[in-house]
Amino acid sequence: MVVFRTAPYGGIYSFEGLENVLIMGAYDQDVSVLFIDDGVLAIKKGMDNSGTGIKDFSPTFRALEAYDIEKIYIDRASMEVRGVSLEDLVIEPEVIEADAVEKMMEEQKNFFMF
Amino acid sequence: MLHLVNKSPFESMSFEDCLKYAVKGSSILFYEDGIYGAMPGTAIDDRMASVVSDYKVYVLKEDMMLRGIDKIMDGITEVDYAGFVGLVEENKTASW
Numbered sequence: 001m002v003v004f005r006t007a008p009y010g011g012i013y014s015f016e017g018l019e020n021v022l023i024m025g026a027y028d029q030d031v032s033v034l035f036i037d038d039g040v041l042a043i044k045k046g047m048d049n050s051g052t053g054i055k056d057f058s059p060t061f062r063a064l065e066a067y068d069i070e071k072i073y074i075d076r077a078s079m080e081v082r083g084v085s086l087e088d089l090v091i092e093p094e095v096i097e098a099d100a101v102e103k104m105m106e107e108q109k110n111f112f113m114f
Numbered sequence: 115m116l117h118l119v120n121k122s123p124f125e126s127m128s129f130e131d132c133l134k135y136a137v138k139g140s141s142i143l144f145y146e147d148g149i150y151g152a153m154p155g156t157a158i159d160d161r162m163a164s165v166v167s168d169y170k171v172y173v174l175k176e177d178m179m180l181r182g183i184d185k186i187m188d189g190i191t192e193v194d195y196a197g198f199v200g201l202v203e204e205n206k207t208a209s210w
Contacts (some may be wrong), residue, residue: 007122010147038125042152044182051176051194058182081124083155088182107209 001032001108004039008058014042015057017114022060025067032071032108033064035093036101040078047106061091075101076081116205120146123158128210138168143193143201145174151185152178162187174198 002021008014022041024031035043042058049056064072074093085090105111123129129151136142142165144151151162152173165171166189175192177204178184186192193201 005148006125007150007181009177010120010122022183035205038122038147038150041122041181046184047182048179050179052180056180081157082150083153 001013001034001104001110002112003036004042004114005035005037006042006045006114007038008042008044009054009061014039017112018057018060020042020112020114021069022051022067025064025069028068031069032104033069033093034073034075034101034104036075036078038078038082040084040089042083043091043093044084045088045090058090061086064091066074073100073104115129115140116201116207118143118207118209119144119148119151120209122147123151124156132208132210133165136169141170141172141201141205142189143172143174143198144190145177145198147181149173149177149181149183152190154185154187159187163189166190172197172201 004017006013021033040061043061047056047058072093073096076095076097117132119129119132121128171190172193173186173190175194
């Protein structure tokens, strides 16, 4: 499972996480993706880099489906804290509760945190 | 005094640390991941409402655009890079 837990441009983590997911997908690994904490902000719609010139990698999240990566989850509480709803996002992950996140921590084999 | 905050208030204590020492009436500018503090409808809405009444709060437009944030709380002033430079010219600064 690849976990996105940081905002997209304050550091390189989010971008690196996306690269890792795509590489795993390219090698047909059984990969799940989870957005928690500030990670929910990584897939915000409407990013506009015209003022900064920094590469906007948010459209690439839409390619996950093309890589047959379908197990994509987002933590409801993290969204609520930040006032984010599904309509605000470039992809539509399955919204899950904190207890489901805990369960994943038990069940998943490996975690890659970004 | 101009206080510069570039960390997300949801992941870092730097904004709260800034508020502990910032004199009321001084200025606070959110940039980079600090701009998430200016979003309306979050868990820190009430906290921000009191901050906005006690301080002059600014947010850097270009960093909001990059992050896809197009709404800001009432009472917060949007500035562009030129406005940022203007504020730095007029004030002593502290980066949190």
